[in-house]
Amino acid sequence: MHDIRKRMKKLRGLIRLVRPVFPDYRMENRVARDTARSVSGLRDLTVLAQTYDLLMERHDQQLDRTAFAPLRRHYTVAKADVDLTEPLAAAAETLARTRERVPLWTLSDTGFDAIEGGLLKTYGRARNGPEDDDDAALHEWRKRVKYHLYHVRLLQEIWPEQMEVRRAALDDLGDRLGHHQDLVVFAASLDDSPLDEDARRVLRGIVDRQKAATAAEARDLAARLFVDKPKVLAGRWRAWWDRWRAD
Numbered sequence: 001m002h003d004i005r006k007r008m009k010k011l012r013g014l015i016r017l018v019r020p021v022f023p024d025y026r027m028e029n030r031v032a033r034d035t036a037r038s039v040s041g042l043r044d045l046t047v048l049a050q051t052y053d054l055l056m057e058r059h060d061q062q063l064d065r066t067a068f069a070p071l072r073r074h075y076t077v078a079k080a081d082v083d084l085t086e087p088l089a090a091a092a093e094t095l096a097r098t099r100e101r102v103p104l105w106t107l108s109d110t111g112f113d114a115i116e117g118g119l120l121k122t123y124g125r126a127r128n129g130p131e132d133d134d135d136a137a138l139h140e141w142r143k144r145v146k147y148h149l150y151h152v153r154l155l156q157e158i159w160p161e162q163m164e165v166r167r168a169a170l171d172d173l174g175d176r177l178g179h180h181q182d183l184v185v186f187a188a189s190l191d192d193s194p195l196d197e198d199a200r201r202v203l204r205g206i207v208d209r210q211k212a213a214t215a216a217e218a219r220d221l222a223a224r225l226f227v228d229k230p231k232v233l234a235g236r237w238r239a240w241w242d243r244w245r246a247d
Helices: 002-017 025-038 041-058 065-080 085-104 113-127 135-154 160-192 197-225 230-246
Strands: none
Touching: 002 025, 002 085, 002 113, 002 135, 025 085, 041 065, 041 160, 041 197, 065 197, 113 135, 113 230, 135 160, 135 197, 160 197
16 A cells, blocks of 8 residues: 555656656546545554654653553554455556556657756745645645655766755655644544543644644755755756766
8 A cells, every 4th residue: 555655656756747748647647646545544544653653752751651542542443444455456457557558658858858847847846835834735845845856866867976965855854744744634633532632632732842843844954955946956957967868
């Protein structure tokens, strides 16, 4: 399940890189998106349990774990009840059909011209982070950052050393924004949890502080990663591309 979701994100990153010159973009992007969503149920429950464990570990000296143990059991039971047999079979069939279409994919341009438009759009959106700590906006920003990360990975050979440094930094940024979203989902799950209101209030306070710290860390890292305007970055990468192709 986790492997399917990762590969769908990578596939969407690939076709976003050539989006302006790929006639089948809309259809293939929709298929990849819907396939990932179809197997998301178990992932969400796994994240809830992992986030709980992380919070308990980080605040071990402040919290009495016995008061929160019913929540961990709640996640474990819910996870055991998830049956992905049919969604996984349907996803496998969808991916097999996608693979059959790949040899028929065509682009209307070649070389760096084929990727410049997608690169500009994706980098520009990743660079335009939210002005505040709105949960939905930060979640959307994370997705944009991840697509730029996939483009860095795809183009790593144009200058391996430079691109590896950027890839590592983007991985770090994506992880921080991912942790923020995990905290958001965890906090929302408390509404229907078996905990009493006092325990919920304690966890919400911890989550709010952790979210604020994580968002601040992400902004600081992004300020260094996204200094260049889109056309400046694209121009530099085109020069690296030309040099790479000439070697």
